[in-house]
Amino acid sequence: MLQIYNSLTNKKETFIPIEANKIRMYVCGMTVYDHCHLGHARVMVAFDVVFRYLKASGYDVTYIRNITDIDDKIIQRANENGEDFKTLTERFIDAMHDDERALGIQPPTAEPKATDNIPEIFEMIETLIEKGFAYQGSSGDVYYSVAKFEGYGKLSGKKIEDLRAGDRIAVNTDKKDPLDFVLWKMAKPDEPSWESPWGDGRPGWHIECSAMSTKILGNHFDIHGGGHDLQFPHHENEIAQSEACTGEHFANYWMHNGFIRIDEEKMSKSLGNFFTIKEVLEKYKAEEIRYFMLTSQYRSPLNYSTDQLDAAGASLDRLYTALRGLKLGTTAQDTDYQKRFIEAMDDDFNTPEALAVLFDLARDVNRASNEEAENLGALLQQLANQLGLMEGGESNEDAIEAWFKGGSNNADGLNDEAIEALIQQRIEAKANKDWAGADKIRDELQAQGITLEDNGAETIWRRS
Numbered sequence: 001m002l003q004i005y006n007s008l009t010n011k012k013e014t015f016i017p018i019e020a021n022k023i024r025m026y027v028c029g030m031t032v033y034d035h036c037h038l039g040h041a042r043v044m045v046a047f048d049v050v051f052r053y054l055k056a057s058g059y060d061v062t063y064i065r066n067i068t069d070i071d072d073k074i075i076q077r078a079n080e081n082g083e084d085f086k087t088l089t090e091r092f093i094d095a096m097h098d099d100e101r102a103l104g105i106q107p108p109t110a111e112p113k114a115t116d117n118i119p120e121i122f123e124m125i126e127t128l129i130e131k132g133f134a135y136q137g138s139s140g141d142v143y144y145s146v147a148k149f150e151g152y153g154k155l156s157g158k159k160i161e162d163l164r165a166g167d168r169i170a171v172n173t174d175k176k177d178p179l180d181f182v183l184w185k186m187a188k189p190d191e192p193s194w195e196s197p198w199g200d201g202r203p204g205w206h207i208e209c210s211a212m213s214t215k216i217l218g219n220h221f222d223i224h225g226g227g228h229d230l231q232f233p234h235h236e237n238e239i240a241q242s243e244a245c246t247g248e249h250f251a252n253y254w255m256h257n258g259f260i261r262i263d264e265e266k267m268s269k270s271l272g273n274f275f276t277i278k279e280v281l282e283k284y285k286a287e288e289i290r291y292f293m294l295t296s297q298y299r300s301p302l303n304y305s306t307d308q309l310d311a312a313g314a315s316l317d318r319l320y321t322a323l324r325g326l327k328l329g330t331t332a333q334d335t336d337y338q339k340r341f342i343e344a345m346d347d348d349f350n351t352p353e354a355l356a357v358l359f360d361l362a363r364d365v366n367r368a369s370n371e372e373a374e375n376l377g378a379l380l381q382q383l384a385n386q387l388g389l390m391e392g393g394e395s396n397e398d399a400i401e402a403w404f405k406g407g408s409n410n411a412d413g414l415n416d417e418a419i420e421a422l423i424q425q426r427i428e429a430k431a432n433k434d435w436a437g438a439d440k441i442r443d444e445l446q447a448q449g450i451t452l453e454d455n456g457a458e459t460i461w462r463r464s
Contacts, residue, residue, distance in 0.1 A: 001014050001015070001346065002014070002015040002057070002345075002346045003015065003346060003347055003348055004223075004253050004255065004348055004349075005255070005299060005348045006252075006253045006254055006255075007155060007231060007254040007255065007256050008154065008155055008251075008253070008254045010157075012348055013253070015253065017059070017222055018220065018221070018222055018252065021058065021059055021060060022059065022060045022061075022062075023054055023059045023060070023061045023062070023222050023223065024062045024064075024217040024218065024221035024222050024223070025047075025050070025051070025054075025061060025062065025063050025064065025217075025221070025222060025223040025224075025225065026064045026065075026066075026209070026212075026213040026216075026217055026221065026223070026224050026225070026251070027043070027047045027063070027064070027065045027066075027108075027224075027225040027226055028065075028066060028209055028225070028226035028227070028230055028234065028235075029043075029065040029066045029067050029068070029111070030067060030068065030096055031068040031071055031073060031074065032067055032068070032069055032074070032088075032089045032092040032093050032096060033071075033073045033074045033076075033077045033078075033088065033089070033092060034077070034092060035092065035095055035099075035276040035277070035278055036095070036096050036099050036276065036277050037267060037274040037275060037276050037277065038260050038267060038274065038275050038276075038277060038280060038289075038304060039227070039259065039260050039266070039267045039268060039274065040096075040099075040277070041099070041103060041277050041289065041293065042227070042257055042258075042259075042260050042293055042298075042302065043226065043227050043257055044099075044100060044103060044105045045103060045105070045290055045293040045294070045388070046225075046257040046293070046298040046349075047063075047065070047225055047255075047257075048104075048105045048106055048388060049294070049298070049349060049351060049386075049387055049388065050223075050225070050255070050298075050349055051063045051106060051108070052106065052386050052387070052388060053345050053349065053386055056386045061109070062109045062110075062216075062217065063108040063109045064108060064109060064110050064111075064112065064212070064213065064216050064217060065108040065111055066111070066112050066113070066114070066208070066209060066212050066213075067089075067093060067111055067112070067113045067114070068114055068205065068208065069085075069086075069089040069093070069113045069114055069115050070085065070089075070114050070115050070192060070202055070203070071205055074088065074089060075191055075192065085192050086115075095278075099277040099278065099281075102277070102281060102286040103277070103286050103289060103290050103388075104286065104287070104290060104388040104389075104391060105388075106388075110216060112212045112215075112216065114203060114208040114212070117208065117211055117212050117215065118194050118203070120211040120212065120215045121184075121203045121207055121208060121211045122196060122197065123211075124207060124210060124211045124214075124241070124245050125142055125183050125184055125198075125207065126197065127245045128144065128183070128241060128244060128245055129142070131244060131245070132145075132148060133145055133148050133149065133241070133244040133245075134183055135176065136198055137174035137175060137176075138174055139174045139186060140186035140198060140199045140201070141174060141182050141184065141185055141186055141201075142182070142183045142184035142198050143174075143175055143176070143180040143181065143182055143183060144180055144181050144182075144183055144206075144237070144240065144241055144244075145176065145177065145180055146160065146177060146179040146180055146181070146240065147160065147177055147179070148244070149240040149243070149244050151239070151240070151243070152236065152240050153236065154239070155231060155232070155235055155236050155239055155254060156231050156232035156233075156235075156236050158232060158236070160179060163179055164178070164179065181204065181206060181233065181237055182204040183203070183204050183206075183207045183241070184196060184198055184201050184202075184203060184204060184207075185201050185202055185203075185204055186198075186199055186200070186201040187199075187200045187201045187202060205234065206233070206234055206237040206238055206241065207241060209234070209238050210238050210241050210242040210245070213238075213242075214242060214245075214246065219242070219246040219248040219250075220246075220248045220249050220250065220251075220252075221250075221251055221252075222251070222252055222253060223251065223252070223253045223254075223255060224238075224250070224251035224253070224254050224255070225254070225255040225256065225257070226255075226256060226257075227256065227257055227259070228256040228257060228258055228259060228299075229259070229266070230256070231254075231256050235254065238250070239251075255298075255299075256299065257298045257299065258296070258298065258299050258300045258301040258302060259301050259302070260301070260302050260303075260304050261301050261302065261303050261304065262303075262304050264303075267304065275304070277289070280309075283306075283309075284309050284312075284313070285313065285403075285406065287316060287389060287390075287403070288309050288312040288313045288316060289309065289312075290388055290389065291312040291315060291316055291355075291389060292308055292309055292312040294351040294352070294354075294355060294387055294389075295308070295312070295351075295352055295355065296351075296352065297348070297349070297350050297351060297352060298349055298351070299348070315355075315359075316389070316403065318359065318362055319358060319359070319362050319380070319384065319389075319390065320390070320400055320403045320404065321362075322361075322362035322363075322365040322366055322377065322380065323362075323365065323377045323380065323381060323390075323400050324400055324401075324404070324460070326365070326373055326374050326377045327374055327397075328374060328377050328378045328381060328397070335376075335379060337357055337360065337361050337376075337379060337383070338379065338383065340357045340360075341354055341357045341358075341383050341386075344356075344357060345386075351387060354383070354387060355387075357383065358380060358383060358384055358389075361376055361379060361380040361383070362380060364376055365377050365380060381399075390403075404460075404461070404462035404463065405461070405462065405463060406463065414445075414448050414450065419445065419450055419461060422441050422444070422445060423441075423445075423452070423459050423461060425441055426438045426441040426442060426452075426459070427459065429441065445461070449463055450462070450463060451463075
């Protein structure tokens with residue numbers, strides 16, 4: 001049975017859905033004021049794998065991933081650019097979707113935006129005020145009263161008295177308690193704003209996720225996820241305001257993916273040590289990036305380096321080479337490999353162990369006779385697809401050839417037609433015993449990053 005490490009209890013638990021065969025999952029998405037970096041890609045890939053595997057396991061999954069399209073950083077960037085904040089956010093939403101398509105991220109069931117859910121945010125804030133969990137300060141800002149919620153800290157393990165003693169919270173005389181957080185912010189001059197019962201302003205960051213998740217998934221749902229950095233205060237605050245508002249348990253299982261690190265520091269825009277997805281795609285194939293993300297279990301930190309991405313490409317070469325030339329069917333036999341793959345993924349989505357199964361399969365594909373190789377090859381690709389690997393093209397063969405003939409930046413090199421024409425010239429040169437001419441063409445192609453493999457009368461090629 002599927003085991004998930006639950007950040008709420010700090011242990012692996014057997015997953016039991018609230019409603020049989022149905023799963024409702026919410027993941028905190030991106031704040032769209034700039035291009036996504038590899039840290040964002042980790043969130044995208046980690047929960048895309050969860051989404052894929054749950055569906056492959058027979059569940060009907062409703063997967064919600066929000067978009068934060070209003071906050072301080074967005075307003076600041078729009079002002080710096082001299083553009084409307086909506087123009088800015090739509091541009092970066094489009095860029096985010098381009099990155100997702102490149103990485104093979106399946107679209108979530110819904111992708112709500114904060115600015116499209118202002119009425120729901122109003123309703124939740126009004127309820128919190130009525131129940132005594134929120135108040136309006138003298139500045140007009142509306143705050144959540146942390147001390148009023150008895151269970152505050154149950155996700156992060158933090159205690160209110162320790163937070164106060166730590167003196168890590170800036171003094172704000174508008175708050176009744178320095179730990180209180182904002183639900184509604186009064187607008188400053190020339191800032192985007194909405195009319196509200198408390199005055200013109202905009203929502204705080206935490207309230208938007210509570211409003212959108214409960215609107216779409218209900219007051220109580222199965223899985224809530226996001227990056228480890230969101231566990232406190234964002235997810236802790238979500239629990240406090242959601243459960244205070246509804247009186248119900250918010251989410252059963254909390255999942256948090258680990259950071260991507262560079263030189264042992266978290267990759268982030270604030271530290272200036274990040275690489276955007278687009279930058280890395282200029283040098284590496286999207287599938288290499290995705291594979292790299294899967295080499296570490298989603299909760300573990302992942303160290304970024306070009307060596308790691310090079311190794312990902314070499315590993316994918318091994319998998320694709322095992323399938324090249326095989327006529328794969330659309331179905332695969334249920335074997336011990338499938339059982340091992342399921343065991344790995346049922347162990348809190350252990351993708352490194354799942355990848356190990358794929359390599360064992362590839363080894364046996366290489367050793368097997370034609371019919372057995374085709375059956376094992378079909379299973380290899382079927383299981384790889386559950387991880388978002390070895391996809392693309394109208395057929396299995398197209399996906400395989402696309403790997404060998406595709407590249408991350410082929411625009412400046414030879415196109416496929418030019419390569420095929422040179423290969424045909426080389427075949428003709430060899431037929432005429434013009435060995436020097438044939439070798440010259442091979443060398444010219446090699447200089448362009450094209451490797452030839454002679455297989456009897458057939459020559460196949462790949463981009464290095």
